[in-house]
Amino acid sequence: MKALEVDNAQNIRTAFFISDGTAITAETLGRAILSQFASVPFETRVLPYVDNLERAEDAVVQINTAYQRDGLLPLVFDTIVSPEIREKINSAHSCNLDMYEGLIGRVAEETGVEPDGHSGHAHDNVDSETYKERIDAVHFALDNDDGARTRHYHAADIILIGVSRSGKTPTSLYLALQFGIRAANYPLTEEDLNDNQLPKALREHKHKLFGLIIDTDRLVKIRQERRAGSRYSSYQQCQQEQRAIQGIYTSQGIPSLDVSEMSVEEIATRILQMTGLKRRIG
Amino acid sequence: MKALEVDNAQNIRTAFFISDGTAITAETLGRAILSQFASVPFETRVLPYVDNLERAEDAVVQINTAYQRDGLLPLVFDTIVSPEIREKINSAHSCNLDMYEGLIGRVAEETGVEPDGHSGHAHDNVDSETYKERIDAVHFALDNDDGARTRHYHAADIILIGVSRSGKTPTSLYLALQFGIRAANYPLTEEDLNDNQLPKALREHKHKLFGLIIDTDRLVKIRQERRAGSRYSSYQQCQQEQRAIQGIYTSQGIPSLDVSEMSVEEIATRILQMTGLKRRIG
Known part of the structure; x- marks a missing residue:
């Protein structure tokens, strides 16, 4: 039993928080969810501003590398709006936990309004x-x-x-x-x-x-x-x-x-x- | 057409961000999602610390009141962990957008570990x-x-x-x-x-x-x-x-x-x- 515990303790699983913006939303919700699994040793990585296919490809490489190292599918929490970028991220070997897609779809259905499709929050700039x-x-x-x-x-x-x-x-x-x-x-x-x-x-x-x-x-x-x-x-x-x-x-x-x-x-x-x-x- | 636009402009829809903790997670993700629907006039309400059935009942009253006033189902974004409290909140007349349940379930499935079931984040207290x-x-x-x-x-x-x-x-x-x-x-x-x-x-x-x-x-x-x-x-x-x-x-x-x-x-x-x-x- 002891040996098994030690073995478990070494199985680190990587969790990624990925966004086309600051990644604050993805990270906030992602960490809240991970905190429900205190016994799992997570290593976390925040990847903000993944807003083009090149950066998405780089993220995919990082996810796949983590998978090879851990031997466990990385958890990928993402709040990416663009379908192309999201598709690229989804092509990695991971357990993908999309935070936006389902909820945005339900709001669209309830309001009868199509989502705008822009990235991240509306800007809170110096004119506001x-x-x-x-x-x-x-x-x-x-x-x-x-x-x-x-x-x-x-x-x-x-x-x-x-x-x-x-x-x-x-x-x-x-x-x-x-x-x-x-x-x-x-x-x-x-x-x-x-x-x-x-x-x-x-x-x-x-x-x-x-x-x-x-x-x-x-x-x-x-x-x-x-x-x-x-x-x-x-x-x-x-x-x-x-x-x-x-x-x-x-x-x-x-x-x-x-x-x-x-x-x-x-x-x-x-x-x-x-x-x-x-x-x-x- | 003009009359219809004016009429639409008056149809405010209320969105609630409800949590058993600070509600920062629910609000952060909820606002990000609402920002995808810039043409919809939302009125938002944050209800933190809904951590017992009495407060949940009070939240239900607020949701139902908003429904009667707006004539539109309020959107309820929640990150409540307790099944009893969540069930109470779900009994309101609303479009319920649970942020935790689906994602926590998928992480539990992937890791093979049951969620702890505590509320909110682990405390970040003065000893830490x-x-x-x-x-x-x-x-x-x-x-x-x-x-x-x-x-x-x-x-x-x-x-x-x-x-x-x-x-x-x-x-x-x-x-x-x-x-x-x-x-x-x-x-x-x-x-x-x-x-x-x-x-x-x-x-x-x-x-x-x-x-x-x-x-x-x-x-x-x-x-x-x-x-x-x-x-x-x-x-x-x-x-x-x-x-x-x-x-x-x-x-x-x-x-x-x-x-x-x-x-x-x-x-x-x-x-x-x-x-x-x-x-x-x-």
Whole structure:
């Protein structure tokens, strides 16, 4: 039995995410599907911009090479629109998992409209409102990161608060890039927490505040990577800050979320769900 | 004929993106598919975290309400794993476009392994290397944005250069959040450009440089939104800077990309493709 396990462990299977565009769609859905098969050792390859027959031929060579090496049919997740390019990709020795064809066909049937046949997403170029909202939101997040400035809070959609290293900055940037939301963030320091009330700069924007919570063990771990052995990263200090900040959230009625186990994507989407905040793009 | 067109124009169809997790996968693929039907006026709704029967029932009510209002079957794109919840969602009056079931079934068949049945992605929590790489990359991008500091360039994976407002900052942040890549960025100013050579801080990192190009009309437009009527946003100034910077890219052999028509996602993925830079996460 042991020998068989070892043997299984070596059977790596290659999965390709192939697209005529960025391959973000193919990769996102493909990885979600692979995550349902945690016991299978996958090696993944992303092939974006396969938008002509020459690149498709190159992809076919890569797929066939993986097949020969693995001895297992590679999984090919693709979102290619052009029938010629798709046919070429399908000629490889693979288990082909077309993500578009079936779904596009069903939408065409239901709507009675033929698909346009263009590649990838509609361009989100610099002339579009979407592009502008997004870039403005990114610059807003940068300018208003880490409590650097508080005078633009009237223009913020949301102000994230939390102790140092609780995930405010990446969440603010993700909200900006993905949803065009203008997110400021403000770290509550030890002095703020000792006062047991909101700093003056935050008081008049109380309705925009959203609190992040992170459990003490994780906070200690993150802070120790930054400043090992310091008071800042000590268990006692982290615990005290956590307790104090949760007291403020409760007494001030500020909505909050325990982000200890969450990815940045999950924090951002949970915040939208909890606050009802509307995305400006997407 | 005119009357019919007007009538068609009013027939909005609602599309739902439903998931037991963030709904990012359902939304990404769903929007890509809808973009193939540009003539159909869709109204979209994202319903994340539909992870119990109560929330599923609420989703069903929303779908049925949309059906009654539109007079057209709503499109329901879902990535729900639980059979009970999926069955509930399927009970609504809708055109159901399940993204997972078919593909997961085919992968199970090909690998001979049963799917795990958990919801959404594996957690990318603060204990994981992925989380750490990502957060470190975000902080690196922030600390090294806009030429603020140059002393950490030895630790950069890539240094984006370009004129002011050519898209360096959002691209750096996207590379960090999506791929864990440490991207610094440095704006070449008029003085740098007049010298017709690279600033000293960049010279020793020439192999890490990547240049962004943006066409003059677009640059003028973007800069005018920032400082209308200024020399900075004048056509002549923008054109001069563009010509000078492209001269530097060419004479120094720096790879570059015209990003005028590109979304941030496309810029980032094209850069990976052109440079061969390896992502640190994903």
